[in-house]
Amino acid sequence: NGSMQTIAGRDHILPVGLLESKATSTLDDNNEVEEDLEETQEAEFDTQPPMDLPVVEKKRFKKANVDEEQDSDDDLIFDQSQSNDKSATKNQFVDDEADDNDVDGEDVRTINAKDDLDNFDDVIEPTQNDNEAVTPGDAQNDPDAFDENMDDDDYDDLDLNANNIGSKVTALPEPQAPFAPSSTPLANRRILCWNHHGVITSRERRDMDGTYRTIDFSFTDSATNRPISFRDPYNFIIGTFGEDGGLFASDLTEDDDDDDIPDDDFLNRMSDTTRAIVKKSGRRKNGLKSESATGSNVYFHRFDTFGANSDKDWHLVLPEGERALGCATGAGWNAVVTNRRFVRFLSAAGMQGPVIWLKGDPVTVVGSGRLCAAIFHEGNPLMDGTQRLGYALYDGVTGRLIVEGTISAISCGSSLSWAGFNSDLSLCVMDKEGMVSMLVVTKMDGSAGSTCRWVPVLDTLGLKKSREDEFWPVSIQGGKFVCVPLKGVKHPDPARRPLTTAFPLRVPLARGNGRRSIIMDEVCVRANLALENKKFVQDLELSANPGIEDELEDEYTQACVQVDKVTIKLLFNLMKEEKLENAYDLAQRLHLVESLIVASKGADRVGQTRLSDRIHELREMRFPVGNEDDDDEQQYDQTPQERSSLSSKNVSPDTDTARFSKRREREEDHAELDVDTLDEPEREPVKVR
Numbered sequence: 001n002g003s004m005q006t007i008a009g010r011d012h013i014l015p016v017g018l019l020e021s022k023a024t025s026t027l028d029d030n031n032e033v034e035e036d037l038e039e040t041q042e043a044e045f046d047t048q049p050p051m052d053l054p055v056v057e058k059k060r061f062k063k064a065n066v067d068e069e070q071d072s073d074d075d076l077i078f079d080q081s082q083s084n085d086k087s088a089t090k091n092q093f094v095d096d097e098a099d100d101n102d103v104d105g106e107d108v109r110t111i112n113a114k115d116d117l118d119n120f121d122d123v124i125e126p127t128q129n130d131n132e133a134v135t136p137g138d139a140q141n142d143p144d145a146f147d148e149n150m151d152d153d154d155y156d157d158l159d160l161n162a163n164n165i166g167s168k169v170t171a172l173p174e175p176q177a178p179f180a181p182s183s184t185p186l187a188n189r190r191i192l193c194w195n196h197h198g199v200i201t202s203r204e205r206r207d208m209d210g211t212y213r214t215i216d217f218s219f220t221d222s223a224t225n226r227p228i229s230f231r232d233p234y235n236f237i238i239g240t241f242g243e244d245g246g247l248f249a250s251d252l253t254e255d256d257d258d259d260d261i262p263d264d265d266f267l268n269r270m271s272d273t274t275r276a277i278v279k280k281s282g283r284r285k286n287g288l289k290s291e292s293a294t295g296s297n298v299y300f301h302r303f304d305t306f307g308a309n310s311d312k313d314w315h316l317v318l319p320e321g322e323r324a325l326g327c328a329t330g331a332g333w334n335a336v337v338t339n340r341r342f343v344r345f346l347s348a349a350g351m352q353g354p355v356i357w358l359k360g361d362p363v364t365v366v367g368s369g370r371l372c373a374a375i376f377h378e379g380n381p382l383m384d385g386t387q388r389l390g391y392a393l394y395d396g397v398t399g400r401l402i403v404e405g406t407i408s409a410i411s412c413g414s415s416l417s418w419a420g421f422n423s424d425l426s427l428c429v430m431d432k433e434g435m436v437s438m439l440v441v442t443k444m445d446g447s448a449g450s451t452c453r454w455v456p457v458l459d460t461l462g463l464k465k466s467r468e469d470e471f472w473p474v475s476i477q478g479g480k481f482v483c484v485p486l487k488g489v490k491h492p493d494p495a496r497r498p499l500t501t502a503f504p505l506r507v508p509l510a511r512g513n514g515r516r517s518i519i520m521d522e523v524c525v526r527a528n529l530a531l532e533n534k535k536f537v538q539d540l541e542l543s544a545n546p547g548i549e550d551e552l553e554d555e556y557t558q559a560c561v562q563v564d565k566v567t568i569k570l571l572f573n574l575m576k577e578e579k580l581e582n583a584y585d586l587a588q589r590l591h592l593v594e595s596l597i598v599a600s601k602g603a604d605r606v607g608q609t610r611l612s613d614r615i616h617e618l619r620e621m622r623f624p625v626g627n628e629d630d631d632d633e634q635q636y637d638q639t640p641q642e643r644s645s646l647s648s649k650n651v652s653p654d655t656d657t658a659r660f661s662k663r664r665e666r667e668e669d670h671a672e673l674d675v676d677t678l679d680e681p682e683r684e685p686v687k688v689r
Helices: 016-043 055-060 103-119 143-149 152-167 272-285 518-544 546-576 580-587 593-605 609-622 626-637 640-649 653-671 675-679
Strands: 189-194 198-207 210-219 228-232 236-241 245-250 297-302 314-317 324-329 333-338 342-347 352-357 362-368 371-377 389-395 401-406 416-421 427-431 435-443 450-459 469-477 480-487 501-504
Touching: 198 236, 210 236, 210 245, 236 324, 245 324, 245 333, 297 324, 333 362, 333 371, 362 416, 371 416, 371 427, 401 450, 416 469, 435 518, 450 518, 518 546, 546 580, 546 593, 580 593, 580 609, 593 609
Parallel strands: 189 236, 324 362
Antiparallel strands: 189 198, 198 210, 210 228, 236 245, 245 297, 297 314, 324 333, 333 342, 342 352, 362 371, 371 389, 389 401, 416 427, 427 435, 435 450, 469 480, 480 501
16 A cells, blocks of 8 residues: 555565464464474484584584485585475574473574574574564554554655655766857846957847847957947847857747637647647648748858848758757858757858768857867766767868867866867867866878877966856967956856956976976977967868968968977077986977077087087988989989970979078078077076966
8 A cells, every 4th residue: 555564573574465374374383393303303413513502503414315324424415405304394594483481492493593693694683572473453563553553744754754765866967068158148138159259249128119139249359340239030049259250049939829720629628749730730721831930040140241231141940849059150151059969061151061960969069260169978977977078070161070089178077168269270178177178180191090189288276366266268369368257156247348368378287307497398398289280270271272382381381480499499498407318309399400400509509519419310310411412413414405404394483582582581580599599698487377
């Protein structure tokens, strides 16, 4: 009947229906106890009898179908179920009951029980008198008496105890819900997106006709861009700010129009699912579109177009029941992730592109330039709450998958709080613990694949002055983390524009060796990582537009010059400290041949000839010069006619002049790092807050 019954002792761990049969069979068993014990004592023996227990305990060892004259230990068995004796049929773990007057039988049973408890650890010691049979009217053992003595309050207490026991069970951590980076929760006025382009806010307004919502654009470069505002007809819940415009998406739109179905009692008694089917059938009969107002609305507001102004903005509706969970936009493309684990790519003009499956439930999507990154769940979270997330990097224009992997940049017990691209088009993430990390993609020489690794670039926990301090991320631009500092709250107030603060990125390096150049070490490491990722991005741009090879090469060379400047300064400091091996390790990070020449001259200037020789060997190994001599010899052996024909096939004089001027500019840049830099006084390290 669903009631709870309290039981005690091993005899009472029985179904309720067997309690009465157990009580009646107990009296018959008590009469046979003395006869069984006497027969057992005569038939049993013990090889090593204990000194402090009676002879009755020897019934544990018994012969198996042999005569008493055979004394071999091999014939001994330890299982009473194989014995033909009457006492073998008795359960040795359940104590038989006896009369109160039979003192001898009670002592024997007590000794047997002690023997069993000593030899078996899994026996539960009785907490109450197990020898008492179930008597009518016993409220503890009789179910009828138990129900009679219980009232409603007692049953409520039992239910409360059951709930308390269930609440002690540890709940499994739940997967992280989808979110839009740099946005505030739903409210009358909220921030849909805030990045380096500007801020998009959604606010509720009132007029004579009622309430409505508007979308406001506010640009970071307010000198060249005027604010934009338009009315929100679809109640957008997510939005993003890109180079070409703003992309927005709404929630599922509920269709409450019941004009197409008759108002009758039969239809009113239908379920919601059946009613929706009838409404769809009615719309089809009336010639209406059944797909209208069934999925999320996607709207793109473009800033400029070379076509007609009427075609500047576009709008579409997702299929039935498909909800948009995130959106991203870039240079010439748009992307929307939905609850069906789809990534839908669209062009800036609204042409639909490929629809791609994700490997898990989407978490967020971000984009910049040609790159689009979708972040999803790879599996259930760990027991400590650590989210298991993965990423997929796409070409937003073509929808081609570039790289994918696991986001390992999440602290233990934490989840993802922000994601975005920096100014160098490197994917960056931030977890709940405040650790900012960057994805570095390196393309191996001579291979088609790429290697990806996550590198921590800033720990905002060290920037906090109190536990209430929070840093709401906005973007990462120019090697600085732009955020909104908060005090005691999680999100900024959309009603007023809070001020942003920029913190320089700083890889968490360890201090040691008694040197004061830890700042230069960090700058050198981070600059080389950024240069690797820049090379990867340029390869992607070159594959899409091969005609810009010279422009990209010059840009990469200038970036190498800037990185080598930092490396050479650190190299000169190590030469002064006479740490030659560290200086040679640092020379291997140089990228240009001119930088190696400057490093070799600097080693000669301070008298480190061994270091200068090693740097010279490194330069010859990485930039061999034998090919130029071979070309000169080959040109010397040619006839004048071959030389003239070869010169006609060479590039034009204008091209040679441009190439010479580029090399001249590169030498001038390195001239700033001449060996005279060694004579400059050493500067004090910059204090970082």
